[in-house]
Amino acid sequence: MPVPQGRGLAPRSLLRDDAYRAIRDAIVGGTLAPGERLNDSDLVEWLGVSRTPVREALARLEQAGLVQTKPGRYTMVSPLDVRAARNAQSVTAAMHELAVREALPNLSTAEIEAMREANARFADALRRNDVEAATAADDDFHGVLVTASANQALRDVLEQFTPVLRRLERLRFSSLSGRDSVAQHDRIIALCAAGDVAGAAAATRANWETLAPLLNTDTPGSPG
Structure with a gap:
């Protein structure tokens, strides 16, 4: 090995x-x-x-x-199990939506700025085709809201299911479709800054659901 x-x-x-x-x-x-x-x-x-x-x-x-x-x-x-990835996506999207709902009422200006900074690093990493840096910046972006939610149970669920999706996301971030996430992140930031809980939650769920095209391929052995 x-x-x-x-x-x-x-x-x-x-x-x-x-x-x-x-x-x-x-x-x-x-x-x-x-x-x-x-x-x-x-x-x-x-x-x-x-x-x-x-x-x-x-x-x-x-x-x-x-x-x-x-x-x-x-x-x-484990081989890449498409069914397991679909299940993980559903759970992960729901947890991030919940994080927004719990975090946003008390989200600080500094935390909004941290999201902007993480998304700038994310965009830069994508331009440089640096998948590792893009993944880290994406983690940091969503991590602001997860941390601000102060919900340990939510964090434990994400710790279990996110790695399954990260193998898929490496494929996505190394393709042109990954660039769409920058604009989606910008929309989430704008909605958070406006205090629109429902809008930000829906935009966050939609961002995680953009992995669907990868989950619709019958490639259970594909590397992540």
Whole structure:
């Protein structure tokens, strides 16, 4: 199994959550491709941790739909499951809409400005065809409202389901259709600045639903 280059990339004190995030990001980013076999020993060497946090991280990734395990036989990166992605999209869109509804009544001028700044970085990353930077900026944009909602349950749901969609979004942000999100973000910002809760919530849901064309393709093994 090819893993990211380098050994001991994280300190020995790496915790289970850190191991989870490192493996998750390698899957979402495409370094670990759909169908890739995951060997505990390779992951242990790469992360520089013991087998226990690796196994716990893999169990969590299986719950998130990013890893499949056949006890005693193999653990592998899940193929891109279109049905699972559709389900994740529905849940994620609903959670972001809820975040807007809970955050907007008390959203500050500084938070509005943070959304503008994140969208500017997002647009710049798309112009440079930098998918990693575009994804990070998009996370920051939506993260303003998620954080402002102060709803931990909402954040936990998004933590579970967003990675499934991020594999799809890497395809979208690397295509011209990803440019549409910049204008959609601008509309969300304008509606938030105007205090239009219903309008901003609807625009946010619509933004997440633009992944639909990718979900309508029968390519369950496509890399994200």
